[in-house]
Amino acid sequence: MAEIKIVVPTHKRSEILTTNVFNQILCINQSEKEDYSKFDCEKIFHKENKLSDIRQFIFKKLGSVFQIDDDIVSVERLFVNLDVVLDSKEIYELIQETYYNSKQVNAKLFGFNSSLNPKHYKPQKPFVANGYINACAFGLIEDDNLYFSPKTTACESHWINLLNAYYNRYSFQDTRFAFRQKSNSTFTLDGGQSLKRTVTSEKKDTLFLKMMFGDSIQLKKGRKDSKLHHKYQRKLNIKL
Amino acid sequence: MKDLVQLDINPRKISDAMKKKLAESLSKFNLVEIPAVNTDMRIIGGNQRVTALLMAERGDEEIDVRYPNRTLTEKEVKEYAIISNSHAGEFDFEMLADWDFDLETLADWGMDMEVTRDILNKNEIGDDEFEKEIKKYDDTNCELAITPSFHEKYSYFIILCENEIDESFIRNTFELTKKQTSHKLTDNRLSNILTVEKIQEIWLKLK
Numbered sequence: 001m002a003e004i005k006i007v008v009p010t011h012k013r014s015e016i017l018t019t020n021v022f023n024q025i026l027c028i029n030q031s032e033k034e035d036y037s038k039f040d041c042e043k044i045f046h047k048e049n050k051l052s053d054i055r056q057f058i059f060k061k062l063g064s065v066f067q068i069d070d071d072i073v074s075v076e077r078l079f080v081n082l083d084v085v086l087d088s089k090e091i092y093e094l095i096q097e098t099y100y101n102s103k104q105v106n107a108k109l110f111g112f113n114s115s116l117n118p119k120h121y122k123p124q125k126p127f128v129a130n131g132y133i134n135a136c137a138f139g140l141i142e143d144d145n146l147y148f149s150p151k152t153t154a155c156e157s158h159w160i161n162l163l164n165a166y167y168n169r170y171s172f173q174d175t176r177f178a179f180r181q182k183s184n185s186t187f188t189l190d191g192g193q194s195l196k197r198t199v200t201s202e203k204k205d206t207l208f209l210k211m212m213f214g215d216s217i218q219l220k221k222g223r224k225d226s227k228l229h230h231k232y233q234r235k236l237n238i239k240l
Numbered sequence: 241m242k243d244l245v246q247l248d249i250n251p252r253k254i255s256d257a258m259k260k261k262l263a264e265s266l267s268k269f270n271l272v273e274i275p276a277v278n279t280d281m282r283i284i285g286g287n288q289r290v291t292a293l294l295m296a297e298r299g300d301e302e303i304d305v306r307y308p309n310r311t312l313t314e315k316e317v318k319e320y321a322i323i324s325n326s327h328a329g330e331f332d333f334e335m336l337a338d339w340d341f342d343l344e345t346l347a348d349w350g351m352d353m354e355v356t357r358d359i360l361n362k363n364e365i366g367d368d369e370f371e372k373e374i375k376k377y378d379d380t381n382c383e384l385a386i387t388p389s390f391h392e393k394y395s396y397f398i399i400l401c402e403n404e405i406d407e408s409f410i411r412n413t414f415e416l417t418k419k420q421t422s423h424k425l426t427d428n429r430l431s432n433i434l435t436v437e438k439i440q441e442i443w444l445k446l447k
Contacts, residue, residue: 214380
């Protein structure tokens with residue numbers, strides 16, 4: 001079975017990188033080569049600035065590839081109470097098996113549960129063909145229609161889910177497992193995307209996605225238990 | 241027509257709704273406006289019209305084209321692509337952002353300055369403008385509207401085998417092999433998945 005490469009794009013987080021998957025490859029800016037020298041694993045170097053460009057660089061260079069954020073603290077089974085956390089080799093195998101399954105159904109985008117809350121896991125429906133795949137950990141299988149737009153700053157999750165839905169209609173998601181990021185890290189953890197994401201960039205990203213995908217993008221409304229980070233936050237509304 | 245070469249840097253884009261209208265127009269009026277090509281037969285004006293005709297399986301037809309009396313340079317090809325599209329339609333911002341021309345040059349060629357500023361992402365969007373713009377776009381005028389077609393639905397079944405004999409029957413019938421992960425880090429087995437297409441193929445063979 002052909003294996004899929006697992007790449008961790010990381011930026012200015014050599015001291016706090018938590019992702020640990022067997023055989024992972026770090027993707028680092030050329031200028032940070034020294035900072036990451038302590039990591040004894042394969043590395044590839046780029047000269048890009050934005051994460052969308054880095055993701056595109058990885059996709060173009062390696063073809064089919066699984067990309068994981070650098071702030072993953074654990075990968076968890078949602079269907080058990082004991083032995084919830086997978087070890088490094090188990091994560092690797094989980095990714096390879098899901099890649100194999102995705103190829104069998106000819107899905108071009110694959111991933112896992114975007115929610116760690118077991119209440120959101122439906123045991124009778126472990127595999128989903130039209131769910132939202134969080135770009136904190138996702139696989140892409142070589143496809144001419146898929147790419148990361150240089151026009152976006154920090155909305156790769158939404159972009160790639162929408163683009164895939166438009167061209168390929170479905171994805172492959174194994175909802176029995178979920179990747180846990182550092183608490184609240186998406187918007188505020190030092191380094192990574194936090195260095196690029198601003199309220200202005202979020203506003204532009206939301207507008208750009210709306211121009212591209214129309215009603216499939218909607219402004220998010222705050223709830224009592226979930227306050228918005230800013231008023232331009234968006235959500236997907238894919239009607240497939 | 242199928243021998244013509246599409247302009248791979250075409251900055252013009254049209255929505256699915258516009259494509260439909262164009263196809264209807266071509267079916268009603270045929271190719272009234274003649275496409276223009278460079279000497280290498282690359283289409284520099286009329287890419288969308290030719291694409292619509294090719295999609296209507298009319299690629300074998302002969303059509304008139306405008307042919308220059310000398311080869312246009314790459315800069316001239318881009319200039320013409322802007323001039324010929326300035327009166328209508330939308331531009332592919334991503335493609336234009338890759339063109340290495342400044343604001344003034346694009347404006348000289350007739351592009352609307354507001355649009356040009358958007359392309360180069362240099363203007364700040366005010367809240368009022370954001371509200372207005374966000375309401376402006378929906379599935380009828382966006383670039384890639386995701387709308388379900390008739391009966392579009394994705395689902396799956398799981399086949400449970402209660403013993404090895406049943407498992408073997410399923411494996412043989414559906415041509416499944418016992419696969420194990422090649423890396424063998426753990427004792428996990430790979431799943432077998434069959435698409436409806438594959439089942440139909442086997443079904444026909446069995447019949």
